Amino acid sequence: MDYCRDHYLLHAGHQDDLGTLAVTMADSGILSTELTLPASSLIDGIDELLEDPQLVYTLQTNSECTAATSTVRRLDSTVVATYESRCGIDNKIGQLDIVLFDTLTSLDEIEVNVVTPATQKRFAISRQCESAIFRLD
C-alpha cells in the first residue's frame, strides 16, 4: 500500500491523533488561523515557540499586513494556538507559507482546512508525501 496514494484507507485510523490547522481568509482581509496540537506532538517549550506567529506562517501580500496577534492556551492535553493578521480589503494575499513543520520537527502529519471567500478545501500534509492529500475518507 502506498501511504500517500492510498491514504484514505488509513486516515480514519489515526485522525484523532493528528493536529489540525484551520485557516480562514475573510472578505474583510482578515486571516484567522487556529492550530491544535495533540499531546503526542508536544515538545518542551512549545508554548513559547507557538507564541511567535513567524514560526507558524508568513504571508506574501501586495502591502504589509498588521503584525499577527497570537494566543496560546492549553486545553486538556492539547495546545491551541490562534493567530490573526489584518491585511485590509484591497490587499490581496498571494501566498501563505506554513513553516510549522520546520518549527516542530517531531510533527509528522497535520489535517488542514482552509476557507477563502470563494471556496474551502480540506486536506492533510504529511512528511512522507510530496503533495497534499485531498482524499481523506
Add this chain to the structure above:
Amino acid sequence: MSSIFKFFAAGPDAPPIQDAAEVDRLFHHHRRNIIFIITLCYGLGYVCRLAFNVVKKPIMDAGIFTPEEVGFIGSMLLYGYAAGKFTNGFLADYSNVKRFFAAGILMSALLNFGMSLSTVVGISAVLWMFNGWFQGFGAPAAVVALASWFSNHERGRYYGIWSTAHSIGEGLTYLGIAFLIALPPKGLGLSWQWGFWTPAAICVLAAFLLYRYLQERPQTLGLPSIAEWKHDGQTVVRPTSHNAAKIWRDQLKVLTIPSMWVIAMASSSMYITRYAINSWGNVYLQEIRGFDLFDANLFIFLNTAAGILGCVAYGYMSDKLFDARRPPTNLIFGLLELVPLIIIFYGPTNSIVLAVALVVYGFGLSGLLASLGGLFAIDIAPKRVAGAAMGFIGIFSYLGAGMQDYISGKLIYDSEIRVVFSVGEYSPTVYFYDYTVPIVFWVGASVISMVLATSLWRAKSRD
C-alpha cells in the same frame, strides 16, 4: 509536393449511372454510411481536442503549469483551430474529403502523443496549436460531405444528427478520460499522461474508419447531384480546375453578406460560453464546489449528453415547426441556454439543481451550436461555398473561444492564493481560486450571443 496535392485533390466526375434503381440504391447506401461515419468519427476525433480539459486540474495541482499557462496552451489549440477552420474550410471545397478528414485526425493523434511528453509551456503550446489546426480539418470536410449528400430541406435534420458528434466526443472525454485519471474507487487513478495517450489511440482508429468508409461527392461515383436526385432546388457545383476561379470569387462573396458577420459575432460569443464551460467547468466544479475529478466531469458530461438531444431537436424544430427558419428557434434555444447558466452559477448549490441546470443548458447550447456554428451560415451562403461559409464562421467562433481560454485562465490566475507548506525536502502547495469575475465574463457572452442571434429575425436562406 505536387503528389501530396494530387492525393488530397477532389476526384473527377465518373460517367453517370443510367439505371435509376441503381442510383437510388447507391444514394441510400452511401447516405446512411456517410451520416454515420462523419458523426462517429467527428465525435471520436473530438476526444483528441478536449482531453487536455480533463487533465487541467491534475496538471495545475502538480504545479506543472499555472492556470494562466494552462489557459494559454488551451487558447493556442483554439487559435490553431480557428486558422484551420478558415484555411481548411476553403481547402475542403477543393479536396477529397475522405483523405482530408482522415489525415487531420491522424495528425491530431500524433500531436496528442507529443503532449504527453511535454512539461515545457512553449512546446506544449506549439504542439497544441498544431493539434488545433489539424482538428480544423474535420468540420469543413464533414460539412462538405453533408452539403454534397443531403439536400436543402433535409439538411437541418442531418446537420442536427452530425452535430451530435460534438456531444459524443465531449461525453467520451468527460466520462471516459475522466475515469482513467480520477482516483480510485471512482476511476483508475492513472497519471495525466494517459489523458493524451488514450485519445491518440482513439483518433488513430477514427482516421482508419474515415479512410475506409467516407465517400467523396456523388458525382465521383457516377451519381447525379443531391439536388437533382432529391429535386430540391439547389445546384452544388464542386470545384474543379476549370471553375476554381469562379468558386474563389463566390467564396469571397461570403464576406460581403452582412448577416454572415452578425452570425459570426453571435457564434463567437456563444463559443466563449461553450468553451468556458467545457474548458473550465470541471475545474470550477472541483475548485469551488468541492466535487472530485470524476464527479465534476460527470456533471459536464450531463450537459454534453443533453446536447445530443438539443442538436437533433434544433434541426427538427427549425425545419418542421418554422419551415427551415432558424431565428425563432435560435431565440428559444438561446433562452434554454442562458437561464440554466444563471442558475448554475448564481442559483442554489444543490447537486440536483446543478445537474438539471446543466442538462437544460447543454440542450439549449447544442441547438445554438448547430445553428450558429454552421447551419444558419450555410442557409445564408451560396451552397457551392458551404465549406467557406463554415470556415468563416469557424474562425470567428474559435477566435472567441481561444481568447476566452486565455482570458479565463488569466482572470482565474489573478485570483490565485497559494498555501505552501515547508516540509523538509518537499513543498506541497495547495492552490485556491476565485471564479467570480470569469463567471460574469462567461454569462455576459451568452447574453450577447442570444441578442445577436435573435437580431437576424428576417434573414432568408439562399440556394
